[in-house]
Amino acid sequence: MTDLPQALSEPAFEDAPEPSGGGAGPWIAAAAVLTHFEPLTLKAQGETMSPLSPAMVDLLDASTPSRASPHARRLHFAMRRQTLARLGTRAAMRAQLAQNPAPDHPTQRAFQALLDGPDAVGPLLDATDPVALAAVDEALGWVDGILDGLPSAAQVAERLSRARLLMPLRRLVGEHFAGREDVLAQIATHLKLAPEGSVLMLQGPGGVGKSTVLAKFILDAVEHSPDPPTVMLLNLDDPQLVIDDPFTLLQEAGRQLRIQHPDLNPRLDQMRDYVASLQRRSRSVGVLESVSGGTVEWTAVSDIAREIVGLIPGDQPVLLVIDTFEEAQSTGPSAVNRLMQLVETLRSGNPRLSVIIAGRVDEDSAPRHTLTLGALDRTSARAVLEKVAGHGRLPDDLADQVFDVARGNPLATHLAGKILAAEGADAFRRDADLARLIGQIRTEKVQAQLYGRVLGHIRDAEVRRLAYPGLILRRITPDVLRHVLAEPCGVSVPDDAEAARLFDLFAAEVALAEPEPGTGALRYREDVRRVILADLRADQPELAARIDAAAIAYYSTQTGAVARAEEIYHLLSSGAENARIDARWETGVEPYLVRSVDELPPLAQIYLANRLRMDLRTGLRDAADQQQWEVNAEQTARALLRDDLPEEALSVLNQRTARQQGSLLYLTEAEALTMLDQPSSALETIAKGLVSAEAAGDRLLVVNLRLLEGMVYERMGRNAGSVAAPPIDRAGQAPSPAAPRPLGKTPDRQVPTRASPTEATGSPSRTPIRLMGLLFAVLVLLSAGAYFLVRPRATMRLPEAIGAPGSLSRPGILPPPAILTPNTGPITDMDTAIRRSVEPPIDALAENRIGLFAVLGALFLMGAVWVWIRKRRGTARGSEASPGVGVPVPEQDRAAIRHAAAEAYRIATLTHNDLARLRAIAGLLRLHRNAIPPPGYDPVALVAEAEGIIDRIGVTALYDAPGLMRELAAELGMRNPQLLATALRVTGAYVTLPDELRRQSGPGSAAAATSDLRAREILGDLEMPGDGAVNALSMIATSRGPDQRYATMALATDLLAAELDAKRGTLPPPEIRNRPLPWRYSTAPPQDTNWFNMTKAAF
Structure with a gap:
């Protein structure tokens, strides 16, 4: 049966009407078999058409200008297909070809080969030149479905994609490669004999031929090996690859895999879409995103990377090649870290994968297997x-x-x-x-x-006069030659035709000027250009300044990221003021500037490095003033926080101790300390930051510091059960800590000081521990008594007294018992007490087997109790490194949390910053949800305020704050389906389940995870997935009917809330999580048609 969509998409050529050209029909038929033609010389039936003929208008309407020559035109594609379908046969098409000379064009030759048959087409299909294959692809599009005996379009497209993939390697190797047999053999031997997953570093100075050797090795392996590998080549010099963004690298790896393994395309396309959604979230480096869960966890990157390489079929080797590694090093440690993490992840995803990294790498940072490429020998x-x-x-x-x-x-x-x-x-x-x-x-x-x-x-005198000064520019095009270079170089370029002529000569004559992919422009070889550029600017400063000025004037009138990057480059080269450059900066220019930092004057290098979030080299870092250093340090540290490297971030921040008034470094440092579980140090830094921000009048910084302060107190309260929080004075202000403790490189992971046993410091969660302590003491006495009843002669040192519990500070709270043993004094450590109480001479037990069994049984029971007590103590006391689950926040911490959130909201309303207000509102709503309601803040009013802001600014305004978007979706998603759907698409469709929810598997676990009463009834006995993550977007989109849509959306918002709570410490207890909260859910019933239609539109 014919596929209906396919049938509808294919024109019925047998019923093709006569070309609608009126009297121009014969000339249109003649033009249909030519790539291009000139209207005045085109012959049909042996005659040319008069320029005054009415048919000339029809011919011009049926065609479009061609770049082949000034007067050339080419037939519209649809008109060409219609006309060729009318001709119908090879003989008719050859007859039309015989009327006019065939243009010298690759597509014309390919069309002729298609008319001649398979024997003529075969050599074209076997070509490695993408130009020839592209010509076959174009010509095939003219007659596919009209003539028989043609190659399949899919086959041609596959070969063309493969040729384009390998073309940069062929261009690099060229026709002049010689030697290096020893190096190529060493690489092959290493990959054959080295352990699976090995990494080979090919290093050497610039210009020594590392990239060329790699290209030669890959081409030989792919084209001449009996067992060709799957190759993924990541050239970090490619402007399309963002080095510190692993998602662009994964996208490029996926693109190359699609070409080499077309069968994987459906799955790779799905993964491409998922990677794109994660990519937007990962680019967030905004404040509080690291600690609030806004940035993508590395696990998401790891999972997708492992799956990509895991898809590669067969038993052939898999080779990952990373070229120009020095580009990553110049970007900074965060970029290197991300790249190497990606490499390790890819290696773990496929045991057949080997890695080659090429670059100018120092010995200290080189992997274990290193191959140094030296100069060519004489031969x-x-x-x-x-x-x-x-x-x-x-x-x-x-x-x-x-x-x-x-x-x-x-x-x-x-x-x-x-x-x-x-x-x-x-x-x-x-x-x-x-x-x-x-x-x-x-x-x-x-x-x-x-x-x-x-x-x-260079043979042409005018091109010779343009070529050397042209090194001031990074790109050469015909327009650039005419409008930028001509006047400063004293060359006359009166029109576009002359500019095109000079450009063609330029491209043919200038050694090592390479075409820029996809643009048609030329670029000089960067490593040589940089050496000459310094001398050129030093020897001819006036000429350089005139060319810079002309380039600025030209590119300022152009649009697009490329033009804006060139304008900014020349502004920087000419020493323009930062404010002027700021005014011209546009998002998207970054990839086109990142590799030109070293060409610029020192101050311009500092500016551009800060703009591009690159690390400053040591010399530039020392030369930077305090403001420049703080900007760079904040960006570098925040990128490290994004990669979950808080210790490295602190190391960057500690390079200087001075801080400007209102410095963002206070917030970044406090975030790093929070991630390191150093709450007391974080609070000290926050307190200093508040003083500095208030003195500077930076309300936005105050808001963010207050929000972070609330997170710290909440994390402390939940993890520790009870934390000595700073008291709140009568004015409602939390006093600053006493002497701030200087930060060192070693994290202080100590829990904040708790009260002594004689003070009121216990938590209700500690009661079972003290009871178990008493039970332990009783077991000690029972075991000892049982032994003496059976074998009185056995001797054992026993505790002479067990201290009774002291006075209770509060009902139901017991201080730790003091266990006394002879000649030891009081012991407050439970483990030591257990060990000292069971130190009998074991040889005495062997005198009576029954006594031995009795005592061993008692000791076994005590050991089990001891292990249980240790585990319980760890859970009850909490560990900042391993937070507990479901621990309520003590009241003293609740006051500090409420105060911080209220202050953040109060200041946020004064900032006129919508994102700050939304973040503060989200914080207050979260406190209401977690039963820590700040007085005077009605959740219904807060929800209305947040919805009003979102309606005004639009959901897209939240793209740069994915953590905030996700948090708002958790609070408002049921009321705003568009917000929920967008958040899941932008920040990641998968919701990570906290450990407590993972343990609640089985029938009804889905209903137990939501607080909406209507949703619980609808979900019924549905189970949560057991793999620790839920694709919330898919869960909602595939739900059937209004009821299921309502229930899955409610479940998704509650899972998002649980995910965010877990990231900030631990989940609240179930009785708090499962409380119905009407302001979080839609007021419309599930069956409401308008509500259901709105959700369908969103998802």
Whole structure:
């Protein structure tokens, strides 16, 4: 049976009407078999068309201008297909072709091959040139479904994608690769013999040929190996890859896998969409996002990365190649950390995966398996030189002289070959003195000098005058030649045609100018350009300034991220003021600027590094003033917090102890301390930050500090059960701590000081511990008595007295019992007491077997009790590293939490910052939900205020604060389905289940996880998933009917709330979590048609 959608999408060519060209029909038929044509010279039936003919209008309407020539046109695709369908046969199409000369164009040749049959098409399909395959793909689109005996479109598309994937490698290897057999063999041997999952570091200085060697190795492995590997190549020099964003790297890896394994496309497409949703959330580096769960956990990245490489079928090797690793190092430790975490995750996902990393890496940071790439030997260097020069075998003395100049550097050798090709074999003999001079200069200078000579021998005089000054620019296009370079260089470029001519000559003549992927522009080779650029700007500052000014003027009128990045680059190069650059900055320029930091003056480097969130190098860090340093330190530390590296973040913040008034570093430092479970230190930092923020009048910082303060108190209260919180004075202010403790590199993971046993410090949760202590003492007496009844001669040191419980400070709370043993004095440590109370001479027990069994049984029981007590004590007392579950917040901490939240809300209302107000409102609503209601704040009024703000600013305004979006969805999701759906799409569809909810598996566990009474009835006996995560978006979207939609949405909001509570400490007790809270749920019944339609639209 024919697939209906497919049938509807395919035109019925057998019923194709006559081309609607009127009298132009014959000429349209002639044009249909040509890639392009000129209307005045196109022949049909042996005649050309008069320019005054009415049919000329029809011909022009049926076509569009072509770039092949100034007067060329090409037929519209739909018109071409319709006309060729009318012709119908190869013979009819050949007859039309015979009327006009065929254009010299790859698509024209491919069309002719399709008419000639499979034997003619075969060589084109076997081509490795993507231009030839793209031509076949285009020509096939003309006649697919019209002619028979054609290759399948899927087959051509697959080969074209593969050719495009390998084309950068072919261009890099070129036709002049020689030597390196030993290095290629070492790489192959390592991958064959090294343990699975090994990492090989290929290192060496710039220009030594690391990328070329890797490209040659990959091409040989893919095309000539009997067992070709699956290869994923991540070139960190690619502007499309954001080095510290693992999601862009995963997207690129997935793209390459789709090309090599088309069968994986459906699953990879699903994963691509999921990665895109996680990517937006991961880019948040806003305040409080790290501690509030806004940023993506690394587990999400790990899971998707492992699944991607786990999909690769077969038994063939899998190779991950990371080139230009130095780009990650220059970005900063956070970028390196993220990249290496991704590498480790990919390795763990597929045991067949091996890794090669290439870059200029220091020995200290290199992996265990390192291969250093050195210069070419004389034989290999001579082979490269002769291939490039094109003069056959060179005289020995000349080859030796060039080797002495280039010192075996592949790039310098290539440039020397270009000079020989341009000047002849006597080029270096005529300049022997210069060659010897160059030989004394460092290798990079050799490259620069040789490159200058290459530019000086360009044949066209005007291109030669443009080429060297053109190094000031990063991109060359025809428009740039005309509007930017021409006037400063004294070259006349009157029109676009002349600009296009010069550009074509420029592209053909300028050595090492490479096409920019996807744009048609040219780019100089970066490593050589940087060396020449410094000399060019120093030697000709006026010329450089004029070119910068012209570039700024030109790009300021252009749109798009590329144009804006070029404008900003030249503003920075010219020393423009920061305010002027700020005014021109646009989101999206970052990838196009990140690799140009080192080209700029020092102050511009500091500015751009801060803008790009890159680490400052040591020299620049020392040169930065306090404000510049704080901006960079805050960005670096927050990126480390995003990666869950709070200790490294503190190390960055501690590089300087001084702080500006109103410094954001107080907040960042407090967040790091909170993540390190150092609540007392965090509160001290918050207190200092509040003083500084209030003195600076920074209300927004005050709000964020107060919100963080509430989180700290809540975490302390839940984890410890009881925390000595600072008292609240009559004015409602929490006093600042006494002497602040200086921060060191070692985290202070101590629980804040608790009251002594003689004070009122107990928590109701400690009562069972004290009762078990008494039970333990009784067991000790019973076991000892049983032993003496059976074998009176056995001796044992027993406790002479057991201290009775002291006076109760509050009903039901017992202080720890003091267990006394002979000659030891009081012992307050339970473990020591147990050990000292069971130290009998074991050999005496062997005299009576019954007594031995009795005592061993008692000891076994005591041991079990001891283990249970230790575990219970750890849970009751809490550990800042391992929070407990379901512990209510003590009243003294409730006061501190309420105060912090109320102050945050009060100040937020004065900031006129919508996100700050929403964050403060979300904090207050959470306190109401967790039964810590601050007096005077009605949840219904807070909900109305939040809904009003969201309606005014729109949900998209929350994209940059994914943690806040997720928290608002937890509180308001039932009332605003669009907010809930958007939050799940943007911040991640999966909700992580806290441990307590995971343990509540079985029938009815889903109903037990929600507080909405109507939802509980609908969910009934449904079970929660057992894998620790719920795809809430899918759960809601696939629910059937209004009732299930209502119940799953209520469940999703409660699971989101539980996830957020767990991230901040522990869940509240079940009796608090399961309270019905009407303000969180929709006032409309599940069967309400409008409400259900609204949810359908959202999901």
